Amino acid sequence: MNKKILKITETAVMLALLIALQAVTKPLGQIVTGSCVNAVLAITVMLVGMGGGISVALISPVCAFLLGIAPNFVTVLPIMIGNVCFVVLLKLIAGESFKPYWRPIAALIAAAAVKFGVLYFLVVVVICGLASGALLGQKIGEIVVLAPPMLEMLPTMFTWPQLITALIGGAVALLITPILKKALHK
Numbered sequence: 001m002n003k004k005i006l007k008i009t010e011t012a013v014m015l016a017l018l019i020a021l022q023a024v025t026k027p028l029g030q031i032v033t034g035s036c037v038n039a040v041l042a043i044t045v046m047l048v049g050m051g052g053g054i055s056v057a058l059i060s061p062v063c064a065f066l067l068g069i070a071p072n073f074v075t076v077l078p079i080m081i082g083n084v085c086f087v088v089l090l091k092l093i094a095g096e097s098f099k100p101y102w103r104p105i106a107a108l109i110a111a112a113a114v115k116f117g118v119l120y121f122l123v124v125v126v127i128c129g130l131a132s133g134a135l136l137g138q139k140i141g142e143i144v145v146l147a148p149p150m151l152e153m154l155p156t157m158f159t160w161p162q163l164i165t166a167l168i169g170g171a172v173a174l175l176i177t178p179i180l181k182k183a184l185h186k
Contacts, residue, residue, distance in 0.1 A: 038169025057083035
């Protein structure tokens with residue numbers, strides 16, 4: 001089979017898995033759903049490669065918004081950026097093999113920390129900071145920019161839970177990926 005077609009197929013399968021996990025785990029809350037999403041992102045980049053990982057990282061927040069998981073459309077772009085940072089750093093630092101053994105662990109810690117930092121800055125500092133100032137509760141046409149309840153919820157969602165879910169999901173991926181690589185003869 002053509003390698004390009006194989007990578008596209010693997011990426012599509014991982015995206016389908018991610019969407020299914022988002023839908024099934026939605027009632028279980030942010031920690032469970034976020035951990036599952038981060039696990040799929042990490043597994044995708046480690047199995048399929050950078051292109052597949054970035055593709056799933058970009059599409060995932062849109063699916064989360066459409067499924068009602070992302071709290072507001074304004075968070076979709078920051079989540080995309082955070083996800084891409086996560087998969088790119090994970091792949092660049094961990095490399096192709098899991099040797100030496102400290103590399104994937106260091107990659108996970110760095111990738112999770114950067115994702116957390118990016119999301120905190122973009123959502124809590126920039127979006128909530130701007131929205132709580134001049135735009136608080138104002139309407140642009142018929143769209144409320146960010147109502148006060150959303151301004152209270154976003155900082156809670158985009159602080160420590162992002163770090164925890166990235167670390168949990170990444171750890172699960174680091175445990176599963178070598179088994180999947182062996183099974184798939186990669």
